[in-house]
Structures are given as C-alpha cells and as structure tokens.
Amino acid sequence: xxxxxxxxxxxxxxxxxxxxxxxxxxxxxxxxxxxxxxxxxxxxxxxxxxxxxxxxxxxxxxxxxxxxxxxxxxxxxxxxxxxxxxxxxxxxxxxxxxxxxxxxxxxxxxxxxxxxxxxxxxxxxxxxxxxxxx
Numbered sequence: 001x002x003x004x005x006x007x008x009x010x011x012x013x014x015x016x017x018x019x020x021x022x023x024x025x026x027x028x029x030x031x032x033x034x035x036x037x038x039x040x041x042x043x044x045x046x047x048x049x050x051x052x053x054x055x056x057x058x059x060x061x062x063x064x065x066x067x068x069x070x071x072x073x074x075x076x077x078x079x080x081x082x083x084x085x086x087x088x089x090x091x092x093x094x095x096x097x098x099x100x101x102x103x104x105x106x107x108x109x110x111x112x113x114x115x116x117x118x119x120x121x122x123x124x125x126x127x128x129x130x131x132x133x134x
Contacts, residue, residue, distance in 0.1 A: 031116035031124060032093050034086040036100060036109065037068065041082055047103050051086070056096045058130030061085040087116070087127050 034057070038044045041064065051057050063083040070077055088096055093113050100111055116124075 030090060031119070031127060032088050032090050032113040033116050034084075034088050034093060034096060034111070034113040036084045036086065036104075036111050037066065037081040038084065039079070039081060039105060044082065044084070047100075048084070051096065051099065054099075055131045055133060056092050056099065057086045057088040058127040059087040088113075089128075089131055090115075092131065 041062070044062075048060050048062075052060070061084070063085065066081050066083045068077075068079050068081045070079075086096070097111050097113075100109060104111075
C-alpha cells in the first residue's frame with residue numbers, strides 16, 4: 001500500500017494536507033507502454049488486430065491527428081501522423097517491435113517503449129490477463 005500526500009491551498013499562507021490512501025502496483029520492468037507512429041489509420045487497423053490476436057499487447061489507444069516535426073534526409077519535415085499507445089509486457093517488446101518493423105510502411109518506424117512501473121492494481125491485472133496465452 002502506498003500513501004500519497006497532496007498539499008492544497010485554501011487561503012493565502014495556509015496549507016491543508018490531504019492524505020490519500022490507495023493501492024498501487026510496483027513491479028519494475030514488468031509492463032511497458034510501447035509507442036509507435038503511423039501515417040494512415042488504414043495501414044494499422046488490420047495490424048493492430050493481429051497484435052491483439054497474437055497476445056502481443058492487451059490494449060491499444062489510437063491518437064489520430066498528431067502533428068509531427070522531424071529531420072529527414074537533412075530537411076525539416078512536417079506531417080500528420082497517428083500515435084499508438086500500446087500496453088504490453090516487457091517480455092513481449094522484442095517480438096512486438098520485430099512484427100511492427102515487418103509491416104510498417106516507414107523506412108525507419110518510430111518504435112520505443114517506456115516502463116510502466118506504477119498503476120492501478122486492477123488495471124494492471126486486467127492487462128496481464130489480456131496477454132495470457134489460451
């Protein structure tokens with residue numbers, strides 16, 4: 001169990017300290033937030049279904065209309081892309097990344113992952129169950 005403290009200001013120079021008691025799940029390196037960008041939604045729909053069907057991830061958020069600025073071949077480029085937030089296990093990142101490189105239309109796809117070392121215990125349990133093999 002983790003305790004969080006939050007300071008709120010009700011009046012000038014008067015601080016009220018709220019103690020929030022809650023559950024969290026801390027297992028470093030167990031879960032990952034895998035991020036990718038794609039050019040078109042049509043390119044990814046079938047591939048995302050395959051990722052979920054192969055149990056390489058439990059959940060995907062599709063954030064459309066992301067504006068991107070980047071260097072490409074010595075020039076500054078600007079594009080509208082789709083950002084994917086893919087929730088997966090650390091043990092599946094390598095396989096997921098390899099699959100994406102095979103199907104992605106970009107020469108060098110944007111693929112990286114961040115550790116998810118804290119989160120709601122119920123949500124993280126649901127993620128784990130979503131990637132269990134049948």
